[in-house]
Amino acid sequence: MNAMPDLFAGAPDEALLIAFANGDAQAAQALTERLLPRVLAQATRMLAIQAEAEEVAQEAMIRLWKQAPDWRQGEAQVSTWLYRVVSNLCTDILRKRRGGVSLDQIAEPTDGAPSVVQQMQTNARMQALSDALAALPERQAQAVSLRHLEGLSNPEIAEIMDTNVRSVESLTARGKRALAAIMAGRKAELGYDDD
Template sequence: MATAAKAGMTVGGGHKPFARCRAAIEPIRLVLMTVPLTDMTDADLLRAYADGTMAAAEELAQRLLPGALAQATRMLADRAAAEDVAQDAMMRLWRQAPAWREGEAQVSTWLYRVVSNLCIDFIRKRKRNVPLDAVADPPDPGESAADQMQTNARMTALSEALGQLPERQAQAVALRHLEGLSNPEIAEIMDISVRSVESLTARGKRALAAVLAGRKAELGYDDA
């Protein structure tokens, strides 16, 4: 896939009256003005994919899918559910491609928002239905069994606690402290002011502390 993704191609676009002219010179342009996919912006790749270039979709998936999966895994503490969320988010991106407008938003920003919303929806439904303890994560070969259990316990506790917060607080805390985004970035993703982000993250952290106050020892954060 990497080889195909690095294959050269160009991006289309232009005015209708010149469409026939462009079509005539397109083969020359493709030969003379090839741009490696790896040098293209996410938005250019999305437009190229919308024009039918599957290699552009592969390059986009290589860039964006790991981040989407990581974001969902940290929020959900459930690998299978996180994969479903990441796939769903990417599917929405593919559907959005033909209507993607120049300068509307960064693709990565848009994806953060979609994954975050999908995770919040999932956590809310899970709170009503399946307890998180019933979900098993695949073992990480890099960790011992004890460390893996500790990691799973912490991730599960945090995910459950996020589920008890107001949605906007949970989103802001996750984007700030799990994804490491800046307050202006979060403000753009959540479509709110920077001051609101600061307020949401502060209140969210206090709420988390209250929810998890009695679980220090269980999670390995006690003073013993």
């Protein structure tokens, strides 16, 4: 990305969004530079497939542009809103994917270089994690990913998921237990036998 001089340094995301809604096209570029990496990272962690993650990131940003004129100042943070949109878009894709992608579809490394093998193993683990999230009830998958992949606090997750902290704790605990069980069943193929 060709970074433009940061005319909006220090300005909160919401200020940029309002500036964009008021006709400042440069605010859109600044928002893209600031938010797209975060949006893409969240989608990639949940989906593990680059093309799908990019599709989600693009759609989330388009929804942000559409939302800009109607943005209610002070009601929610832009980041919170985006976490929710990306999370929902990802669970939509995971729902469709259930039972679709397996580790068998991931190519074996073509040479024995440790870095390649290691990268393939990491990819396989990320794909296995994404498939395991797809197997969870959607609210559990969202809570677990926001907590353990994005590192958000329970109050933040509660706001994103429009629920209370106690509910988040419950969703996260049950989701994590289910994930652990699923991943335990695949630990040999994911390279955890000899650890």
